[in-house]
Amino acid sequence: MSRVLIIESSARQQDSVSRQLTREFVEQWQASHPDDQITLRDLAVNPVPHLDADLLGGWMKPEAQRSTAEAQALERSNLLTDELLAADVLVLAAPMYNFTIPSTLKAWLDHVLRAGITFKYTPTGPQGLLTGKRAIVLTARGGIHAGAVSDHQEPYLRQAMAFIGIHEVDFIHAEGLNMSGDFHDQGIAHAKARIAAVA
Template sequence: MTQSAARHILRIDASMRRDGSVTRQLADALTGRLVANQPATTLTRRDLADNPPTFIDESWIGANFTPVDARSDAQRAALARSDALIAEIQSADTLVIATPIYNFGVPAALKAWVDLIARAGVTFRYTENGPVGLLENKRAIIVMASGGTQSGSGIDFATPYLRHVLGFIGITDVEIIAADQLGKGADEKLAAASAAIERLAA
């Protein structure tokens, strides 16, 4: 993982639970340690439970594939939320994505966020040699919790998906902190995740 200190952290919370959310608690600990280590670090928080991203629709797709200088006011309005979410990533050097696993994958709100920030010509581009991510020189830390799904197993469709999507838009420095299979040995798993946070923050 890149050893340069964080200067601007973007934190994405994907849990629909506020009270008792393991990912929120772990992300609190992680961002708290990162900021404490570098007091000048700024933190932007995007809570997907407060204002979930809307799903893309036909009008959004039409606006996205219309050249910038040919877009109508309505098309620019349709892309405004996407533009704002992308700007948050562009201004950050570290992303902290805190997500539970719902039914073996990411929550719907996080998938909607991904759909809004993965845009050809903005966060990635196509070349004759394949797609190239445009959000380079950033790192991401995924804080994951699950009740029964083991991180990295054949039924974990959340963390490999996020790692792939982040790499697709240019963020290849990705660390995963997993508090997985909390349905058995929760105390041990939480202790291991907390220790991982301490090692990473150090």
């Protein structure tokens, strides 16, 4: 049995294509892996605060020197990090907002990219500690950006995943969703076909 952690980040609940892709993924994955455990964290319903002084203090100060706010920030970070550590497969559902990921997803990453836990510094540079895990990224984009300089999602997320040791990363893009003609339907159909192949 594998554990799958899904991170939703769309600000929309209704009419969200990335959420539609997540539902498709869950259906396909459960059909192929009926015994797997799926955990879903919705960053729109339960947003994670952005990186602040309290979180930094929680990470860096000894327990006896932490304020109540710092201790609470550390507890939240530990919860999110423990979810990631327990997962075998990480699924990130990310609409493209202004050429990159939602700020809610960036805030989640800021909580879980942690020195000594998900990566460590070595004499030759940082080393990821989450080897053996797999990531799948579901994106929804109004235009067509894959392979273009306007795509700041895929390069950033590939680097973030590699930084913590996740090198097997599949990107599934639903693109052209706001373009005229058949782009919307074709973009979703292409993404669903890729989900079926990956799942």
